[in-house]
Amino acid sequence: MTVAIFGQRCASYACAPADVAESAGGRVTPSPHSSTIAGSIVSRTAEDLGSAWTGRARYTNTWLIMGSSARSDDLASSRNEGSGQSTWHDRCAFTSYSSNTSSFHSSLISTARAATAAADGPGITALATLPPLPKGDGGGGGGGQRTEELLDESHTLTLDAIRDTLIRLEDSIIFNLIERAQYKLNRPTYDASITSVPPRNVCLLEFLLRETEQLHSRVRRYTSPDEHPFFPDAIERPVLPPLVYPKVLCPGAEAVNVNLAIWKMYLEWLLPQLAEEGDDRNYGSAATCDVMCLQALSRRIHYGKFVAEAKYREAMAEYDQLIYNKDREGIMKKLTMKAVEDAVVRRVELKARIFGQDILLSGAAAGSDNEPQKIDPEIVARLYRDGIMPLTKEVEVEYLLRRLDFPRTS
Numbered sequence: 001m002t003v004a005i006f007g008q009r010c011a012s013y014a015c016a017p018a019d020v021a022e023s024a025g026g027r028v029t030p031s032p033h034s035s036t037i038a039g040s041i042v043s044r045t046a047e048d049l050g051s052a053w054t055g056r057a058r059y060t061n062t063w064l065i066m067g068s069s070a071r072s073d074d075l076a077s078s079r080n081e082g083s084g085q086s087t088w089h090d091r092c093a094f095t096s097y098s099s100n101t102s103s104f105h106s107s108l109i110s111t112a113r114a115a116t117a118a119a120d121g122p123g124i125t126a127l128a129t130l131p132p133l134p135k136g137d138g139g140g141g142g143g144g145q146r147t148e149e150l151l152d153e154s155h156t157l158t159l160d161a162i163r164d165t166l167i168r169l170e171d172s173i174i175f176n177l178i179e180r181a182q183y184k185l186n187r188p189t190y191d192a193s194i195t196s197v198p199p200r201n202v203c204l205l206e207f208l209l210r211e212t213e214q215l216h217s218r219v220r221r222y223t224s225p226d227e228h229p230f231f232p233d234a235i236e237r238p239v240l241p242p243l244v245y246p247k248v249l250c251p252g253a254e255a256v257n258v259n260l261a262i263w264k265m266y267l268e269w270l271l272p273q274l275a276e277e278g279d280d281r282n283y284g285s286a287a288t289c290d291v292m293c294l295q296a297l298s299r300r301i302h303y304g305k306f307v308a309e310a311k312y313r314e315a316m317a318e319y320d321q322l323i324y325n326k327d328r329e330g331i332m333k334k335l336t337m338k339a340v341e342d343a344v345v346r347r348v349e350l351k352a353r354i355f356g357q358d359i360l361l362s363g364a365a366a367g368s369d370n371e372p373q374k375i376d377p378e379i380v381a382r383l384y385r386d387g388i389m390p391l392t393k394e395v396e397v398e399y400l401l402r403r404l405d406f407p408r409t410s
């Protein structure tokens with residue numbers, strides 16, 4: 001899949017083919033065929049999640065933040081083992097975080113940090129780049145097809161170019177949020193005990209996101225360095241020949257995947273603010289919008305890797321020192337641009353206000369200031385200030401901490 005990075009075709013580090021599909025940031029059920037368990041386990045109870053919605057502590061919840069490495073051929077079998085297992089749904093219980101931003105913020109960051117720390121296990125080298133089938137295999141997987149090389153556009157790795165892309169991604173995020181906001185909260189969409197979809201018996205959203213990722217992986221989506229699966233164990237061998245991406249990011253970038261924190265932010269914090277309480281039975285439509293929102297958020301937040309690389313190249317010596325000293329706080333301080341962040345918040349709030357209006361044929365915006373908007377601009381501002389930007393910076397820090405681990409080959 002040719003993906004727009006920096007507003008053009010993708011320029012990034014080449015993902016070396018490997019014969020394992022590694023997981024980073026998603027829950028993976030250890031399969032009998034699993035080669036390694038590179039995971040760390042975080043246990044917590046449903047009360048921790050503040051499951052006000054269910055009104056009962058339904059499960060002792062074990063989060064396998066980083067799971068086993070399963071051979072791609074084993075994935076199909078491990079997918080079928082799922083009945084009765086606890087799922088991502090276990091993390092879906094809506095909470096009262098919406099009224100307590102700072103406690104949510106710290107929980108979010110620690111989830112992101114734990115996920116990326118766990119991702120440093122052995123062999124986390126290729127999240128989604130599966131080897132092509134041998135020549136002559138006509139059944140897909142790029143058999144017999146030529147590997148395509150993308151042009152090296154690493155010269156577009158300037159902060160200005162990257163910020164332009166981030167601005168464009170704002171539009172995608174806001175429009176997707178507006179789409180989701182037209183439906184009620186529709187809690188059954190996130191409750192595996194109601195919308196229990198076989199064979200894993202998961203909630204509708206988990207089912208749809210997993211299946212979407214699986215399908216998209218077939219057309220190379222997750223071989224692109226700006227795409228990160230929520231369910232790395234679901235990805236399959238592409239039907240297209242591999243693309244070789246120009247080297248922009250360091251190889252350690254592949255281990256940084258904060259999708260678990262993004263999932264948590266979306267389900268536990270954003271959605272209850274965004275969608276009106278209630279049930280309109282549009283579970284499929286709501287879940288489809290959720291998938292779009294999650295993917296847009298994930299792409300924006302993981303773009304932090306490119307931001308970090310650009311910043312690093314502008315001040316290598318200073319960053320080297322901080323990285324060498326593993327000075328996480330120092331790195332965070334150095335890469336934080338308060339004035340840029342304030343401008344981002346102002347801009348997204350304005351965009352949400354404008355995009356959330358109906359436009360009359362006269363060219364004017366319909367309605368008065370008192371009329372309800374399609375989306376509350378304050379929610380979008382808060383989302384950026386307390387969710388998106390902190391997680392983007394977390395990605396930046398995690399990336400930079402790995403920046404010196406690999407000698408550059410170009």
Ligand SMILES: C=C(O[C@@H]1C=C(C(=O)O)C=C[C@H]1O)C(=O)O
Nearest residue numbers: 307335336337340341344389392
């Ligand atoms: C993305 C950047 O890095 C940081 C993160 C920001 C963001 O996520 O929007 C904004 C400013 C910086 O604190 C940047 O400098 O543009």
